[in-house]
Amino acid sequence: MQLTPVLSQHWGEPNSWTMRSYRSHEGYTAARDALAMEPDDVIKTVKDAGLRGRGGAGFPTGMKWGFIPQGDNKPHYLVVNADESEPGTCKDIPLMLATPHTLIEGVIIAAYAIRAKHAFIYLRGEVVPVLRRLQAAVAEAYEAGYLGKNIFGSGYDLELIVHAGAGAYICGEETALLDSLEGRRGQPRLRPPFPAVEGLYACPTVVNNVESIASVPIIFRKGIEWFRSMGSEKSPGFTLYSLSGHVARPGQYEAPLGITLRELLDYAGGIRAGHKIKFWTPGGSSTPLFTDAHLDVPLDYEGCGAAGSMLGTKALQIFDETTCVVRAVLRWTEFYAHESCGKCTPCREGTYWLVQMMRRIEKGEGTDADLEKLLDISDNILGRSFCALGDGATSPITSSIKYFRDEYLAHFELGGCPFDPYKSTLMAGAS
Incomplete structure (x- = not known):
């Protein structure tokens, strides 16, 4: 299976984080097109594409957006979970550092779809360079008229706030994140009520992972059929796999869902010279371990589940036989x-x-x-x-x-x- 650089395609370009660079690659054209549609049609497009949450559980993104009640006369909120804290996971941070406008454009589309006037990016506070880059990108988007009042002349208004958390793994859990965002100690809430009904400030809220939201614009640019041409029927599309540990070339490898570790290791140069794989995590340390017997397990939600683990955040931590x-x-x-x-x-x-x-x-x-x-x-x-x-x-x-x-x-x-x-x-x- 071939690698499919989509989100990571322009990471290596000079000044890839700037508005000028992003617009040179059709940046913000998807948001313009989406804002010309009805919000329900935007949700339907994401549903039909089959995009699933890239933060761990793999819940269908469009379905999550569809849970937001309409006509309730309450403010709606979009919250992007950028509190990347799962051991071994390092995909959202480089994405925001290299191409923050991809995320911002996704935020515009998602917020419009759920009729939200305010959106928040909850970022892990220790990563100060990413915080500064996001804030600069948001300022660029405001200056260009892509955020604020009457975006693209559509009559749609959106305020986007970048919030730095205090650095807690528990705030990666969506309800603990909402408590932290409200200024309280980050602790999970009892559910129900779910965030879609009573989330931020007791109002309907969607919480999505960075990669989930950043994957939205390309669906509108390239189309549903293009997106579904990759991956499997139940897990369509592409995703970022984080390889770390005892591999020759650790890093981010973007590929269709369903690729195997054996295939990814070919791209990563294999296990370090003179050693062999002993055990590995398919989705971070919170997912059950795999061994060398699982090298051909399809790395999608169904494949990992059938083999006794979870795809999680696709944090592939590789350990050779020297590890206890x-x-x-x-x-x-x-x-x-x-x-x-x-x-x-x-x-x-x-x-x-x-x-x-x-x-x-x-x-x-x-x-x-x-x-x-x-x-x-x-x-x-x-x-x-x-x-x-x-x-x-x-x-x-x-x-x-x-x-x-x-x-x-x-x-x-x-x-x-x-x-x-x-x-x-x-x-x-x-x-």
Whole structure:
């Protein structure tokens, strides 16, 4: 399967982030065309294209827009989730840094479709260069008349605000993001009501990922059939895959949905010289692990689901045989315990105890019974926490025990990590 650079096509060009550069590639023509349509027809176009959310869950974007009630006499809001925090995910940040106007044009179309007069881009606050670039691009769009009053003479008004968050993984969850945007502590809300009914300021709100919104303009420029010519029937289109870890050329690879890791590795130069793949994540550390047996799994929503994982954010973290899976899972578990907002008991208490047990096991101080206890705690978190953070914390643990139980047991037998050179020498001498 061939790579399909669409969103990333102009990333390497000089001054790709400027209005001049973007307009030279038909920039803002899609927004002009969309604003000449009826809002419902804009939603139908996105529905017919089959665009699915690129932020993790893969929910159909057009359907999400269609949930917004009309004729309710309430303000409507569009919020772009740019709080990219999933370990291994690095697609939205380079997109906003290289071509921010792609996102802004998508915002105009999406906001018009849901009859929103105000839109927000909620950005991870630590990435100051991206914040400045977005703010500069928004200022350019206002100056050109693409934002503000009477856009393209259509009578449509839109105000766009770039908001810098304080840097919390939990704010990637859409309702926690809305609480943070309102000035409160970022914690997930009880649902229902859902954001489409009561979101930002208790008004109908759509929350979409950066890549989801940035993919909208090209659909209007190239057409539905062109978009659906890539990917699969249920997962059409193209997407950005983030390859990191033990690969020769890590980076962003834009390809049709359904490409396999084996194919992506060919483009990325393969695993680093002299080594072989051991395990990898298809969508960030919150998705169940895959092994070398899954190299030919189609990387789309249905393919990953059928194989026992999730496509998630397409963060492909690659680990070779030199990596201790127990140590890697421990580091991820420590991350989730640190980032838990503490609102619900299963996640607050469960992630704490997962860390304590994983640390013992990694040091070789555990027993076989600890593995069952780990699985029991994970089972009590899964599906019982307020949001998906708790579920994500359990995924690397349960999947690693499933595929690498012997490696966990080796820690007990050796009294430490078998990847520790000193321990390995002792074990070789004992045998």
